[in-house]
Amino acid sequence: MKQAGFPLGILLLFWVSYVTAMISYNIIAGDTLSKVFQRIPGVEPENLFIGRHFIIVLSTVTFTLPLSLYRNIAKLGKISLISTVLTTLILGIVITRIVSLDPNIPKTEDAWVFAKPSAIEAVGVMSFAFICHHNCFLVYGSLEEPTVAKWSKIVHISILVSLFICMLFAACGYLTFTGFTQGDLFENYCRSDDLVTVGRFSYGISVILTYPIECFVTREVIANVFFGGNLSSAFHVVVTVVIVTVVTLLSLLVDCLGIVLELSGALCAAPLIFIIPSACYLRLSEEPRTHSDKIMSCLMLPIGAVVMVFGFVMAITNHQDCTHGQEMFYCFPDNLSLTNISDSHFQLTTQLSILNNSIFQ
DSSP states (O other): OTTTOHHHHHHHHHHHHHOOOTHHHHHHHHHHHHHHHHTSTTOOTTOGGGSHHHHHHHHIIIIIHHHHTOSOGGGGHHHHHHHHHHHHHHHHHHHHHHHHHGGGSOOOTTTTOSOOTTHHHHHHHHHHHHOOGGGHHHHHHHSSSOOHHHHHHHHHHHHHHHHHHHHHHHHHHHHHHGGGOOSSGGGSSOTTOHHHHHHHHHHHHHHHHHHHHHHHHHHHHHHHHHSTTOOOHHHHHHHHHHHHHHHHHHHHHOOOHHHHHHHHIIIIIHIIIIIHHHHHHHHHOOSOTTSHHHHHHHHHHHHHHHHHHHHHHHHHHTOOOOOTTOOOGGGSTTOHHHHTOOSTTOOOOOOOOOOHHHHHO
16 A cells, blocks of 8 residues: 555555465564564563564474474365454454554655555565465365366455455555555554554464465475475475475565565566466467457466566665664654553454465465
8 A cells, every 4th residue: 555555556456356475474473473572571672582583483393384294285274264263353453553543643745645656566565465376276176076166166255355354454554554554564553552462463373374375385386396296204394394494594584574575476476366377378278369368368468577577676676664673653652642552442352364375275
């Protein structure tokens, strides 16, 4: 919303959902859970054991790696359900805070501009939010009775639910913070906000539970390309450990979620959503050139190429500052109306989950 302009952002969100990687998960877990543990009485912010690097390594070793070692993606069904429930619950916190915070946070001058030059970057981020194509074969194969009709119903319902949740979450977040909005929305909330602390904890748990689904896909691709589609038990463990280790190391080096989402959206989501499906359909379909699906594919392919190229260039050249780990100006003690906003008026025990992939499951 901040990059595209609020009205255009709403329209683009609908468009991306209609035509429709793992480092970000670790970054989110490290950012959110570190602030949760800082709220424990007697724990200093400088404590090594609540730092984002330690939390990323700890969550990887204790949760994401063991879950990623499953061989059947269907076993993650209940875990995905938990993540989906948390995604729904977080909306309560975000909506609650737009009521309590909005009057106290000034609006930026260009908050309501219809469109902005960085809209292409926004399309990349939105594409990353909706991308589920890489999971399709695994999820389809996990259905009890896989049929095209059943699959089509699952796809359309999942995308519509994802669009609804994304719309509420993005709109409420942007309406609260406008031009001050960070790549990770929870970076905007004050550390002293107890309600948001509950949200951050749930958010971190949700992300940790969603991570293994992405690891499944990565391992499946490696198995198909290099091992003929089958991995022995030993190679299954080795490949999984290597994938998780590489992703963890990269996550420790990068601490700004915004640039990760922009690059992932431009370089990964755009080809998977726009370019590759369109190219495959044009190559394999026997329909006449004037068929509506072929016309749509002819339009989507160049659009995807533009989003990929210009999104990448703009993400590199127009890299936005990341206020990771810093309190926003409206959280300082001289603004007491904001530092103690989570009193007994709201007793929600909820939080956010960014992963529409979990809804897709």
